[in-house]
Amino acid sequence: MFHKLIDRKGFSDLLKDDMTIMIGGFLACGTPETLVDIILEKGVKNLTIICNDTAFADKGLGRLIAARQVSHVITSHIGTNVETGKQMVEGSIKVDLVPQGTLVERIRCAGAGLGGVLTPTGVGTIVEEGKQKMTVEGVDYLLELPLRAELALIGGSIVDKAGNVVYNATTRNFNPIMAMAADTVVVEAQKLVEIGEIQPELVMTPSPLVNHIFVSEKR
Amino acid sequence: MIEDINLAKTIIAKRIAREFKDNQLVNLGIGLPTLVANHIPAGINVIFQSENGIIGMGPAPQPGHENPDITNAGGALVTVLPYGCYFDTAMSFALIRGKHVEYTVLGALEVDQEGSLASWIIPGKKVPGMGGAMDLVVGAKNVIVSTLHTERGKPKILKKCSLPLTAKHVVNMIVTELAVFRVTPGGLALIEVNKDSSVDEIRANTAADFIVADNLKTMEL
Numbered sequence: 257m258f259h260k261l262i263d264r265k266g267f268s269d270l271l272k273d274d275m276t277i278m279i280g281g282f283l284a285c286g287t288p289e290t291l292v293d294i295i296l297e298k299g300v301k302n303l304t305i306i307c308n309d310t311a312f313a314d315k316g317l318g319r320l321i322a323a324r325q326v327s328h329v330i331t332s333h334i335g336t337n338v339e340t341g342k343q344m345v346e347g348s349i350k351v352d353l354v355p356q357g358t359l360v361e362r363i364r365c366a367g368a369g370l371g372g373v374l375t376p377t378g379v380g381t382i383v384e385e386g387k388q389k390m391t392v393e394g395v396d397y398l399l400e401l402p403l404r405a406e407l408a409l410i411g412g413s414i415v416d417k418a419g420n421v422v423y424n425a426t427t428r429n430f431n432p433i434m435a436m437a438a439d440t441v442v443v444e445a446q447k448l449v450e451i452g453e454i455q456p457e458l459v460m461t462p463s464p465l466v467n468h469i470f471v472s473e474k475r
Numbered sequence: 476m477i478e479d480i481n482l483a484k485t486i487i488a489k490r491i492a493r494e495f496k497d498n499q500l501v502n503l504g505i506g507l508p509t510l511v512a513n514h515i516p517a518g519i520n521v522i523f524q525s526e527n528g529i530i531g532m533g534p535a536p537q538p539g540h541e542n543p544d545i546t547n548a549g550g551a552l553v554t555v556l557p558y559g560c561y562f563d564t565a566m567s568f569a570l571i572r573g574k575h576v577e578y579t580v581l582g583a584l585e586v587d588q589e590g591s592l593a594s595w596i597i598p599g600k601k602v603p604g605m606g607g608a609m610d611l612v613v614g615a616k617n618v619i620v621s622t623l624h625t626e627r628g629k630p631k632i633l634k635k636c637s638l639p640l641t642a643k644h645v646v647n648m649i650v651t652e653l654a655v656f657r658v659t660p661g662g663l664a665l666i667e668v669n670k671d672s673s674v675d676e677i678r679a680n681t682a683a684d685f686i687v688a689d690n691l692k693t694m695e696l
């Protein structure tokens with residue numbers, strides 16, 4: 257009925273140079289680390305990565321930046337990864353810094369079929385440069401546009417074979433939002449269970465959003 | 476001046492901790508603001524939010540009880556209290572922008588007499604990014620800046636910020652080791668002075684214009 261399980265080769269075959277990829281996680285908590293390993297092994301280049309933060313040079317998706325596979329990153333924070341700042345100064349990576357709440361809403365817009373969102377965040381700062389400003393009922397807002405990707409890589413704690421996902425504790429962060437905003441969604445399952453083992457009320461990402469399930473090699 | 480930086484930070488944290496009322500939802504930034512949690516007065520329960528997806532954040536775990544799936548917004552391992560819960564980042568920032576968070580406490584590179592704050596970038600030198608700070612200061616009902624009064628002898632409280640802003644006209648209160656200021660529509664007001672300092676010393680170390688409140692008080696810690 258559901259044939260969503262993929263192996264290393266199956267995931268590797270999805271990867272191409274110049275791709276735009278969203279990767280879940282907050283300072284590497286909730287990041288699908290085995291999928292990052294496979295991107296490193298395949299060595300695809302010139303990637304655009306959309307992520308909360310660039311994690312660390314030796315942990316999380318920050319490893320892709322240290323390996324110089326990323327030419328553009330759209331993120332809210334780069335301060336924990338020395339490589340991002342270094343490559344930005346060299347000019348070898350383009351960094352778009354986006355306020356965290358705006359970043360997640362832009363991704364949510366793309367996944368929810370919305371043309372954008374009006375947020376007061378960033379008004380009166382350099383964040384408003386080049387953006388349409390609107391006043392609604394006397395309050396100034398910036399129009400922030402949707403953000404989509406070709407691939408979203410999600411870290412799931414418990415995943416059933418249909419692709420329903422539960423995220424433990426703070427591993428949830430951007431994961432369920434990104435799972436709605438990409439052409440292809442791959443979840444790395446910390447624990448794979450049979451259909452019916454997850455109580456329906458507890459599902460955080462519904463199975464039709466997930467295209468492929470990869471069983472984690474970590475933990 | 477208070478030369479001991481750790482003592483100065485403790486004074487700031489203790490003073491801010493007295494600001495909260497029972498069961499208020501509070502977000503503490505990384506660094507100095509995090510110390511505030513250690514000084515909440517007995518009998519007051521403050522509910523801590525962490526923008527990576529927690530309400531009811533507790534202290535660091537006891538050795539042997541660490542769970543790598545429970546982290547705070549600085550990536551450190553934490554715990555969650557029995558009444559706590561988790562959510563995704565969209566929910567977290569809806570809580571923040573939607574005025575459901577009573578207080579946000581954060582540090583500053585510069586803060587000015589108009590309540591504008593610079594805390595996320597020193598162009599050409601340090602560019603960590605804004606993370607959640609821009610949303611927090613725009614969305615929280617009350618914004619408290621916690622900062623040492625001066626850095627390498629230079630005032631942190633200015634007439635106007637020179638660095639790129641985190642947000643304009645959002646700060647409600649500034650707490651340093653020497654003084655507490657409130658940002659009012661009429662400008663900056665000095666409302667409390669550390670018992671070991673004086674209005675003259677504060678004036679000498681503050682680059683902003685401020686008025687001295689009629690009912691100026693001694694900082695209670």
